[in-house]
Structure formats: C-alpha cells, structure tokens
Amino acid sequence: MRQIAFREALREALNEEMRRDDRVFLMGEEVAEYNGAYKVSQGMLAEFGPKRVIDTPIAELGFAAIGVGAAQNGLRPVVEFMTWNFAVLALDQILNTASKMLAMSGGQIGCPIVFRGPNGSAGQLGAQHSTAFESLYANIPGIKVVSPSNGYDAKGLLKQAIRYEEDPVIFMESEVMYGEKSEIPADEYYIPIGKADVKKQGRDVTIVSYNKMMKVALGAAAELEKEGISAEVIDLRSIRPLDWQAILESVKKTNRLVIVEEQWPMCSVSSEIAYRIQKEGFDYLDAPIRRITCADAPMHYAPNLVNAYLPDVPRTIKLVKDVMYMKK
Numbered sequence: 001m002r003q004i005a006f007r008e009a010l011r012e013a014l015n016e017e018m019r020r021d022d023r024v025f026l027m028g029e030e031v032a033e034y035n036g037a038y039k040v041s042q043g044m045l046a047e048f049g050p051k052r053v054i055d056t057p058i059a060e061l062g063f064a065a066i067g068v069g070a071a072q073n074g075l076r077p078v079v080e081f082m083t084w085n086f087a088v089l090a091l092d093q094i095l096n097t098a099s100k101m102l103a104m105s106g107g108q109i110g111c112p113i114v115f116r117g118p119n120g121s122a123g124q125l126g127a128q129h130s131t132a133f134e135s136l137y138a139n140i141p142g143i144k145v146v147s148p149s150n151g152y153d154a155k156g157l158l159k160q161a162i163r164y165e166e167d168p169v170i171f172m173e174s175e176v177m178y179g180e181k182s183e184i185p186a187d188e189y190y191i192p193i194g195k196a197d198v199k200k201q202g203r204d205v206t207i208v209s210y211n212k213m214m215k216v217a218l219g220a221a222a223e224l225e226k227e228g229i230s231a232e233v234i235d236l237r238s239i240r241p242l243d244w245q246a247i248l249e250s251v252k253k254t255n256r257l258v259i260v261e262e263q264w265p266m267c268s269v270s271s272e273i274a275y276r277i278q279k280e281g282f283d284y285l286d287a288p289i290r291r292i293t294c295a296d297a298p299m300h301y302a303p304n305l306v307n308a309y310l311p312d313v314p315r316t317i318k319l320v321k322d323v324m325y326m327k328k
Contacts, residue, residue, distance in 0.1 A: 001183045001184065001185055001186075002183070002184050002185075002186065003181045003182070003183060003184075004151060004181060004182065004184050005151065005178065005179050005180065005181050006150070006151040006154060006173070006177045006178050006179065006180050006181075006182065007038060007039055007040045007042075007178040007179070008151070009151035009152065009154050009155040009182060009184055010040045010116075010151075010154055010155065010158060010173070011040055011041065011042065011043075011044070012155055012184070013154070013155045013156075013158040013159045013162070014026060014040075014041070014044065014078065014158070014162075015044065015047070016159065016188065017159055017162040017163055018044075018048055018052065020163070021076065021163070022052075023074065023075045023076045024052075024075075024076045024077075024078065024162055025048075025051070025052040025053070025054065025070075025075065025076075025077055025078070026041060026044065026048075026052065026053050026054065026077075026078045026080065027053075027054040027055075027056055027063055027066070027067060027077060027078070027079055027080070028054075028055075028056055028063065028079055028080030028081065028082070028117075029055070029056055029057075029058055029080070029081075029082050030055065030082070031044075031045075031053055031054070031055060031056075031080050032044075032045040032050060032053045032054060032055040033045065033055055034055075036080070037082050038118065038175065038178050039178075040080070040178070041053060041080070060081060060086050060087055060089040060090040061089050061090050061092060061093060063079065063090075064079055064087075064090035064093040064094065064115070065090075065093045065097075067079040067113055067115075068093050068097050068098050068111060068113060070113075071098075071110075071111045071112050071113035071168075072101060072109050072110070072111055076112050076113070076114075076162060077113050077114070078113075078114045078116060078162060079113065079114070079115045079116070080116055080117050081115065081116070081117035082117060082118075083117055083118050083119070083129060083175070084117055084118065084119040084120075084131075084133045084172060085128060085129050085130070085131055085133075087115065087117070087133075090115075094115065094137075094140070094143070094168065094170070095140055097111075098111045098113060098142075098143065098168040099111075099140050099141065099142035099143045099168060100142055102142065102167070103142065110166050110167075111167070111168050112165060112166045112167070112168075113168050113169070114158070114161045114162055114165075114168075114169045114171055115168065115169070115170050115171065116158070116170075116171035116172075116173065117171075117172075117173065118172075118173050118174060118175035118178075119132055119133055119134070119147070119172035119173060119174065119211070120132035120133075120172075120174055120175075120211065120212065120262050121262065121294075121299055121306070121309075121310060122174070122175035122176050123176070123306065124301050124302075124303060124306060125301075126299075126300070126301045127298035127299055127300060127301075130298075130299040131299075132211075132261075132262040132263050132294070133172065134147050134172060134210070134211070134239045134261075134263060134269055135239075135263045135264075135267060135268045135269050135271075137170045137172075137239075137240070138239045138240040138242075138269065138272075139267070142167065142168070143167060143168045143169070143170055143240070144161075144165060144167055144168070144169045144170065144193055144194075144238070144240055144241065145169075145170045145172070145238070145239040145240040146158075146161065146169060146170065146171045146172065146193055146237065146238050146239070147172040147210045147211040147236070147237070147238075147239055148173070148210075148211070148237055149177075149209075149210060149211055149212065149214035149215075149235050149237070150177075150180070150182045150214075151180070151181065151182030151184060152182045152183060152184055153191060153197070153235070153237055154173065155184060155189075156189050156190050156191030157171070157191045157193060157237065157238075158171060159188075159189075159190050159191075160190045160191055160192060160193055161193065163190070164190070165193065169193070172211065174211055174212040176212060177212055191237070193238050193241070194238045194241035194242075194243055195237065195238065195243055195246075196234050196235060196236050196237055196238070196243035196246040196247070197234070197235045197237055198232065198233070198234055198235075198246070198250070199214065199218065199233045199234070199235050200218065200221055200231065200232060200233040201232055202221065202230040202231040202232030202233070202254065203230045203232070203253065203254060204229050204230045204231060204254055204256070204324065205224075205229065205230075205231050205232070205254050205256040205257070205258060205320050205323060205324060206231070206232045206233075206234060206247065206250040206251050206253075206254045206256065206257045206258070207220065207221060207231050207232070207233045207234070207258050207259075207260060207316070207320070208233075208234045208236065208247055208257065208258070208259045208260070208270075208273060209233070209234075209235065209236070209259070209260040209261060210235055210236040210237060210239065210261065210269075211262065212262070213260045213261055213262050213311060214233075214235050216260050216311050216312060216313055216316055217233050217260045217316065218233055219313040219316075220260075220313045220316035220317050220320065221233050223313060223317055224317060224320055229320065229321075229324065231320065232250050232253070232254055234246060234247060234250055236269075239269055242269075242272065242273070242276075244272075244273060244276040244277065244280075247273060247276075247277060248276075248277060248280055248281045248284075251277055251281050251284050251285065252281065252284045255284055255285060255286040255287075256285070256286060256287050256320075256323040256324065257273075257274075257277055257285070257289045257290070257323070258289075258290050258291065258292070258316065258319045258320055258323060259273055259274070259289070259290075259291040259292070260291070260292050260311050260316055261291070261292075261293055261294075261311070262293070262294050262310065262311065263293050263294065264293065264294060264296055265291075265293040265294075265296050266296065268291075268293055270291040270293060273289075274289045274291065277289060287322075287323040287324070287325065288323070289323075290319045290322060290323050291319075292311040292315055292316055292319055293311065294309050294310055294311065295308065295309045297309070
C-alpha cells in the first residue's frame with residue numbers, strides 16, 4: 001500500500017486505462033500544456049501526446065459534443081470539466097444526446113463516455129462556482145453518477161467507469177479533496193458502480209453520506225462515540241444506481257437514519273433515500289428519518305454565510321440525538 005493524493009489516484013486510473021486501451025483519450029480545458037487545472041493530468045501530455053491528451057477552447061458544449069460523437073463511433077473519451085458548475089453549458093449534450101441515444105437508436109448506438117471534474121463548494125468561490133449537482137444528474141435515466149469520498153474509491157471507480165461501463169458516467173470529485181492522501185494498493189483493482197460501502201460499523205443509528213460530506217458524517221460519528229453512541233456510517237459512492245438496499249440492511253440493525261449531503265433540499269438525493277427506506281423499511285424505523293442538507297439558497301461569498309450554508313458536525317450530532325430522543 002502507498003499513501004498518495006486524490007489527484008494522483010485519479011491520474012493513475014487515467015494512465016493505466018490509457019496504456020491498456022488506445023481508444024481512451026482525455027480532453028478538456030488546460031488538461032495538456034498546463035498539466036490540468038488541478039494537476040490531475042500532470043505529465044500525461046508527455047507520455048500520450050496531443051492526440052490523446054487534448055486541450056480544448058473554453059466551450060463546454062462544443063467539446064462535450066466532440067466527446068459524445070467520439071464515444072458513439074467506438075472511442076472511449078474522458079471529458080474533464082474545470083468544474084461541474086461550468087458543465088451546465090454542456091447539459092444539452094449530456095441530457096439530450098449521451099443519455100438518450102441508446103434508447104433512441106433501439107440499442108444500436110451506445111455512448112461509453114466519462115465526464116469528470118470537481119463538484120460542489122470549495123470555500124469562498126461565490127454562488128456561481130459552488131453548486132453540488134449529484135441530484136440533478138441522478139434524475140436523468142441512461143447515465144450513471146459517481147461521487148467518491150477518497151482516493152482509493154476514486155481510482156477504482158474511475159477505472160471501472162472507463163473500462164467496463166457502456167453508459168455515460170458522470171464522475172463528480174471535490175476540489176478540496178485533491179490533495180488529501182489515501183492508502184492505494186500497487187496492484188490493479190476496480191470497484192463496481194452501484195455498491196455503497198460501510199466505512200464504520202455501528203449499532204445505534206445509521207448515517208449516510210457521500211463525497212466530501214463523508215468528513216462530516218465520520219466526524220460526527222467520532223464525537224458521538226465519545227458519548228457512548230455507536231453510529232454506522234455508509235458512503236454511497238454511487239448516486240445512480242443507488243444502493244438503497246445497503247442502507248436498508250443497516251437500518252434493520254440500527255432502526256434510525258440520518259442523511260448528510262451537500263445538495264439543495266428540494267428533490268435531493270436524501271429525498272429519494274427517505275422515500276425508499278420508509279417504503280421498504282417502515283417497520284424497522286424507531287424514529288422519523290432526518291437529514292441535513294445545504295441551505296435552500298445560493299451559497300454566498302462571506303465566510304460566515306459559507307459556514308451557515310454547509311452541513312457540519314454539530315448539527316449532524318443534534319439530528320442524531322433527535323432521532324434517539326435524547327435530551328439536548
């Protein structure tokens with residue numbers, strides 16, 4: 001095992017799959033000459049050349065369309081967006097072409113493409129650079145949505161997406177995690193998309209999260225442990241398909257569920273989880289399902305408003321105590 005940064009884990013996944021299959025290529029803004037806006041693609045231009053590591057203009061709709069066309073003609077593109085906030089410009093290609101072509105062509109034309117880049121907030125970047133998009137893309141049939149919380153999962157899931165997935169994959173990272181290190185094995189590995197992971201075993205309450213909000217979930221679990229409350233923490237890893245069965249099995253044991261996510265509350269990932277678990281596991285619940293999301297508003301620049309906007313450990317602990325009917 002080696003300790004390597006999140007960005008290095010992604011780079012290893014890209015390098016390994018591009019060496020294995022010459023149909024795989026990377027394209028996006030600043031991925032080549034600049035070595036990537038977040039240095040994920042550092043050194044890749046030198047190894048693979050400008051035909052497989054391709055700098056694009058600042059034109060998300062245009063280069064997303066090139067990637068979609070290439071995928072439909074037998075290649076396996078990886079398209080990097082500098083941020084998913086900018087990818088709204090490419091939504092027409094993702095929604096109207098990539099996600100629908102297999103159905104519209106009667107199964108004749110697939111679209112094995114990976115769209116990846118940083119998602120959600122990264123501090124004081126203002127409202128136009130701080131939206132988390134998992135729930136928006138998870139609402140689209142025909143695509144898969146991946147949102148890893150650490151380098152180990154990110155590498156295995158990205159390799160899976162590039163090598164094995166025939167559907168478009170939306171791969172959502174976090175800008176604030178690129179420098180964080182994880183234990184990564186030297187041997188090759190893949191992680192199936194659609195399987196959640198129990199990061200911490202527990203008996204009293206289930207806490208579900210994904211992406212960088214896993215820090216909040218695990219942080220709350222650690223603090224609760226000091227008070228004798230044993231929280232089981234589940235990392236979704238994949239948003240579509242959603243492994244709600246893993247959550248249900250945990251709730252059967254703990255009888256309580258708290259969800260932590262960086263989404264707007266309306267029509268969020270937690271909304272779908274709450275529906276599924278109350279439908280399939282109502283008799284196992286000893287308390288209403290509770291959740292903490294970001295504020296139902298654009299995220300502003302001021303640091304006090306950033307802190308108020310995002311879920312945190314104290315409010316998560318409060319929700320856990322609420323579902324356990326504990327005095328404050």
